[in-house]
């Protein structure tokens with residue numbers, strides 16, 4: 568009793584010197600609950616799963632390990648376009664879903680005490696890792712599709728590496744939360760942990776709004792890869808119809824340091840058992856093949872186009888190469904850049920649809936589309952459709 572009375576005057580004093588006791592903020596907003604987190608999390612998890620799988624496909628089509636290099640599928644010709652359309656569309660949808668999910672769970676940032684046990688600390692650490700890597704992944708992906716790289720690291724390697732971190736920490740998160748996920752998987756499954764019934768209506772509105780936002784984002788961007796919807800392509804960085812010769816340009820000749828003067832004395836060098844050199848006229852004099860193939864950029868946009876040129880396999884055979892056995896190294900006139908030199912596996916080099924194209928949509932290639940000669944191959948990432956080709960090397 569004495570102790571308490573002696574303290575009372577101190578508290579009532581005019582200027583308390585002690586720091587105010589730290590108190591966690593209280594959240595009275597509703598829907599920051601496990602059912603909302605689960606409902607949004609299901610869709611977010613599905614979007615991340617599609618992103619991860621399509622990302623792996625894209626990665627290994629671009630950089631196949633040795634044992635796979637000559638065995639990649641060249642059909643369907645639109646396979647890569649579909650893969651990247653899915654990758655970018657689900658990535659964009661994931662941004663909306665991630666924002667809603669973070670809104671639903673952010674009060675948990677302030678749980679008190681912040682750490683209750685080693686297990687609790689580990690669980691919070693894994694969530695921190697998941698949130699950080701997921702935000703990083705969708706942000707770098709988004710900036711990549713608008714070709715803005717405000718960071719000092721390489722996009723491709725980093726986006727690929729962090730994808731594994733997202734996937735790993737997501738699987739861990741699902742495992743840790745499995746009991747809660749089970750309880751709140753559907754409205755009816757809440758069981759003993761039932762949530763206030765009056766929230767159900769609002770939750771439905773939130774989920775409906777989230778679905779509508781995903782729908783709008785998808786509808787206004789998917790036209791860049793799914794051309795029937797190109798009329799709605801308002802927000803995507805690319806429009807299938809905008810660009811010279813009816814095709815967008817990713818890397819311009821100016822950016823690649825390729826000038827019309829540099830092309831004046833252009834020759835195609837072909838190295839192999841029987842090397843030779845061709846002028847543009849000689850190349851035009853060879854049998855020409857017309858194909859209709861999409862350019863499918865890793866950034867999600869894709870356009871079908873009519874290409875005319877010489878079959879790569881004819882050029883390989885003429886150099887003494889063996890179609891179906893020998894791979895090819897293709898070098899661009901480009902001064903520098905990650906895609907100046909490209910390796911093409913034997914399966915692409917022998918494919919009758921793979922061309923050294925000289926014309927696009929009925930006219931000779933313009934400078935920005937790789938004049939005078941570029942590669943076009945079926946089911947291949949855009950980055951490997953090398954422009955301004957001046958050297959082929961049978962390997």
Ligand SMILES: Nc1nc2c(c(=O)[nH]1)N[C@H]1C(S)=C(S)[C@@H](COP(=O)(O)O)O[C@H]1N2
Pocket residue numbers: 814815816817818823862863864865899900901904906907935936937949950951952953954955
């Ligand atoms: N030499 C060279 N070729 C290149 C590139 C490049 O950077 N250098 N970019 C590629 C990319 S990313 C794409 S999507 C296609 C786009 O071709 P387009 O500009 O003719 O539409 O070209 C590819 N060819």
Ligand SMILES: [Mo]
Pocket residue numbers: 817863864865866949950
């Ligand atoms: Mo691209």
